[in-house]
Amino acid sequence: MSKLNLDQNLIDSSRNAAKSIAENVQNFIDDHTTISTERTVARLLGVDDVDEIDKPLPNVLIDNIIEGGGLEQGAAYWIGNAIVQTGGTPQRIAEKISKGEIDITHLSAAKEEKIQDTIFEMAEETVDKIKQNRNKRSQLIETLGEGKKPYIYVIVATGNIYEDIVQAQAAARQGADIIAVIRTTGQSLLDYVPYGATTEGFGGTYATQENFRLMRRALDEVGEEIGRYIRLCNYCSGLCMPEIAAMGALERLDMMLNDALYGILFRDINMQRTLVDQYFSRVINGYAGIIINTGEDNYLTTDDAVEAAHTVLASQFINEQFALKAGIPEEQMGLGHAFEMDPSLENGFLYELAQAQMAREIFPNAPLKYMPPTKYMTGNIFMGHIQDALFNMVSIMTGQGIQLLGMLTEAIHTPHLHDRYLSIENAQYIFNNARNLGDEIRFKEGGIIQNRAALVLENAEKLLNQIAREGLFPTIEQGKFGGVKRSRTGGKGLDGVVKKAEGYFNPFIQLMVGGGR
Numbered sequence: 001m002s003k004l005n006l007d008q009n010l011i012d013s014s015r016n017a018a019k020s021i022a023e024n025v026q027n028f029i030d031d032h033t034t035i036s037t038e039r040t041v042a043r044l045l046g047v048d049d050v051d052e053i054d055k056p057l058p059n060v061l062i063d064n065i066i067e068g069g070g071l072e073q074g075a076a077y078w079i080g081n082a083i084v085q086t087g088g089t090p091q092r093i094a095e096k097i098s099k100g101e102i103d104i105t106h107l108s109a110a111k112e113e114k115i116q117d118t119i120f121e122m123a124e125e126t127v128d129k130i131k132q133n134r135n136k137r138s139q140l141i142e143t144l145g146e147g148k149k150p151y152i153y154v155i156v157a158t159g160n161i162y163e164d165i166v167q168a169q170a171a172a173r174q175g176a177d178i179i180a181v182i183r184t185t186g187q188s189l190l191d192y193v194p195y196g197a198t199t200e201g202f203g204g205t206y207a208t209q210e211n212f213r214l215m216r217r218a219l220d221e222v223g224e225e226i227g228r229y230i231r232l233c234n235y236c237s238g239l240c241m242p243e244i245a246a247m248g249a250l251e252r253l254d255m256m257l258n259d260a261l262y263g264i265l266f267r268d269i270n271m272q273r274t275l276v277d278q279y280f281s282r283v284i285n286g287y288a289g290i291i292i293n294t295g296e297d298n299y300l301t302t303d304d305a306v307e308a309a310h311t312v313l314a315s316q317f318i319n320e321q322f323a324l325k326a327g328i329p330e331e332q333m334g335l336g337h338a339f340e341m342d343p344s345l346e347n348g349f350l351y352e353l354a355q356a357q358m359a360r361e362i363f364p365n366a367p368l369k370y371m372p373p374t375k376y377m378t379g380n381i382f383m384g385h386i387q388d389a390l391f392n393m394v395s396i397m398t399g400q401g402i403q404l405l406g407m408l409t410e411a412i413h414t415p416h417l418h419d420r421y422l423s424i425e426n427a428q429y430i431f432n433n434a435r436n437l438g439d440e441i442r443f444k445e446g447g448i449i450q451n452r453a454a455l456v457l458e459n460a461e462k463l464l465n466q467i468a469r470e471g472l473f474p475t476i477e478q479g480k481f482g483g484v485k486r487s488r489t490g491g492k493g494l495d496g497v498v499k500k501a502e503g504y505f506n507p508f509i510q511l512m513v514g515g516g517r
Contacts, residue, residue, distance in 0.1 A: 002361055003443045004354070004453045010461045011362055014317050017464035021472050022321035029279045032272070033504065035496035036191070037280045038062050038075040040242040044126045044508055045079055045090040045119070048209070050195045051098040058243070059192050061094040061104070068105025072501035076123075078104050080115035083122075090122070112503065120517050123507035126250075127287070133252040134289040140220070141229045147177035150370070150395050150403035151231070152427055154420055157182035159201035161211045168215065169222040170417055172230045175424045178255060178402065180233035181215055183207045188238025188267050189492060193247070207234050207244050212251035231255055233293070236281050237263050239493050241274065245281035249288035255334065255402075256285055260322075261315060262295030264476060265302075265484040270491035271476055280509065282326030287512040292328060293402070294319045297338030297371035299482040305340040305375075309355055310459035311481050312337050316359065317464060318472070320366070327513040330365035334402050338371035339391040343383075347448055349390055354452040356398040357443075362457075367401025370394075377410040384408040388423060392430040397438040403427060 039058040047058050065071050065078050082093045085107045096102040154176045156164040161181075168179040184201030187194075197214060198206040205211060212234065219230040231254035236244035241258070248256050260278035263269040285292050296312045296319075303311070316335045323333050337359055341348040359368055373387045388406035395403050405423040409416070443449045467475045479485035510517060 003441070004357055004361055004450050005445070006358065006361060006453060006457055010457050014314070014457070014461045014464050015321075017461070017468040018314075018317035018321045020468040021318055021464070022325055024468075025275055025322075025472050026279070026325050028272070029276050031499055032276050032497055033071070033074060033500050033506075034273055034276050034493075034498070035062055035066065035071065036240050036273075036277050037242050037506070038065070038071060039240075040246050040280060040284075041075040041506060041508065042079065042090065042094070043243055043246050045076075045122055046126070047090050047094045049091070054195065055098075056192050056195055057091070057094040057098060060098045061090075064097045064104050068103065070105040072498050072504065074500070074504045074506060076119045076505055076507055077112075077115060077503070080119035081110050082107055083118050084110040084114055116505065116507075116517070120507050120511075123511055127508065127511045130249045130284075130288050133249065134287075137229075137252060137254065137289060140223070144223055144227055144229045146229045147175075148431070149367070150400045150431065151177040151367075152424060153178040153180060153233070153369075153402055153404045154424065155180045155182050155404075157204045159184060159203070159205055160199040161197055161205050161214055162199065164205050165215060165218040167417065167420075169218055171420055171424070172219065172222045172228075173226060174421050175428055176230070177228070178231040178233055179215070179219060180255075180404075181205055181207075181211070183235040188235070188263060188269070191239045191493065191496070193240050193243050207236075207247075209247040209251060212247055212253060216251050216253070233257070236285070237295075238267060239269060239273070239277075239496075241277040242281040242284065245284040245288075245290075248290060249284050253288075253290060255291045255293060256281075257295065258282060258285060258292040259295040259319065259336070261319075261476075261481060262298055264486050264491065265482045266295075266298055268486065268491045270494040270497070271473060271486060271488055273491075273493035273497050276497065278322065279326055280506070282323055282328055283509055283512050286323070286326050286328035286332060289332065291332045291334045291367060291402075292323065293334040293369045294336045296336040297340070297369075298336075300338050300340035301375050301482075303483040305338075305342070306345070306351065308483070309351075309456045310463060312355070313358070313362070313456055313460040314463045314467070315481060316363065317460070318467075320363065330363070331367070333363070333366040334369040335359065335363055335366050336369045336371060339373050339387075339394060340371075340375050343373075343376055343387055349394070350448050351452050352390075352394050353397065354449045355456065356394050356400065357449070358453040358456060360398045360400070369402040369404065370400040371404050372406025372410070374406070374410055377406070381408040384410060385422070385426065389426055389430060392427045393434060396431050396434045397441065399438060
């Protein structure tokens with residue numbers, strides 16, 4: 001039942017405009033590929049490890065294709081042809097390339113039908129493994145059970161995967177439902193994925209497949225111990241967005257931060273590159289049953305939460321449509337928003353409540369990822385704890401799905417174990433004591449909360465229809481999101497974008513969202 005009396009015509013208009021925006025961008029996506037998308041195809045076909053100078057073999061293989069002028073044809077074509085001509089596995093072919101024994105684009109060409117048959121057979125094996133991981137997650141949740149929503153989401157960020165494991169297991173025992181391993185500073189700007197277990201990250205830990213495997217095993221162990229499935233979250237954003245999504249699918253991650261707009265605005269990654277990469281990464285996440293988290297909350301760190309609230313809603317509408325294009329159901333859309341208004345603002349709590357309730361009513365099946373106050377946190381830990389308590393209260397009143405807990409020491413340092421414990425205790429107390437408070441409340445007709453939600457929706461609808469007329473790329477160039485302007489041809493990674501040649505194919509997109517060959 002709606003508590004806000006939102007105008008359904010405005011919601012429908014907003015959703016239709018967002019659909020038009022997504023379709024327009026999808027036309028561009030369908031015509032292009034990137035080096036990271038093709039490295040992902042290589043990884044999913046079994047290419048792994050590094051060469052003698054620690055260069056990842058997926059990079060070695062794709063760089064060889066680029067040198068031969070063949071990227072437009074796609075990695076699947078060249079790898080398939082090499083398998084037919086040499087009888088080697090994709091891994092063995094990559095190793096031979098690294099030693100200078102093969103130049104993949106100079107082998108004689110086999111028949112395309114034979115190449116595709118060979119590749120699809122291998123791709124089907126990988127897709128089946130990902131499906132088995134998804135089934136195993138479902139079985140474990142059914143067997144062990146899980147926490148009630150909002151899921152309690154906390155971070156670990158030591159830089160050392162083995163230290164992260166100790167902290168993650170401690171947090172699970174304290175009541176956390178989701179452990180997010182924060183990625184080391186700057187990894188989103190690396191155009192390769194580091195290899196192996198790592199112990200020297202700064203402000204976080206490197207996202208590697210081995211680190212994923214180690215943390216997944218550790219959380220499964222503690223989940224068995226405490227009788228509750230613990231979800232694992234990491235980041236598949238940045239220049240290697242689809243590669244990290246593939247690694248997450250292979251190692252049974254449950255949640256991944258995944259938003260091209262975040263990379264464009266806050267990491268200055270080229271918009272053409274990252275929107276193509278986002279599509280393939282979301283195809284993989286959708287098929288793997290991974291919940292994506294989008295980054296709308298970040299807009300409010302660079303823009304005003306009162307004045308720019310409509311840009312958050314507009315972006316949620318757009319992200320919903322991009323996710324649907326990639327085959328992600330609503331139940332896997334952790335659309336982002338945040339509790340970021342100035343605490344000195346009169347009735348700010350009511351505005352926050354209006355924003356959260358509006359997101360809940362407009363996206364009823366999405367889990368919604370709610371982010372804590374950070375912009376106005378200070379060294380006053382007692383005030384910070386109260387801000388986090390109000391944030392937790394809004395969440396339970398409006399039925400949020402994923403609650404990234406704030407820390408009372410947010411503005412001082414990476415949280416200590418006891419800081420995390422106090423945050424979990426705060427959330428558990430409020431979630432338990434106010435579990436059904438939202439069911440008992442109706443908002444005043446024409447009051448502050450209803451009027452605020454109506455205004456934000458009206459402004460979002462206007463913005464979305466403007467974007468639909470002008471296009472998403474020009475809108476980003478104008479700085480309409482987060483107050484940050486980016487150029488269509490600027491940023492990092494544009495040189496890794498190419499137009500697909502006739503005959504290009506990506507077996508994994510066809511198998512995961514196309515229904516087969």
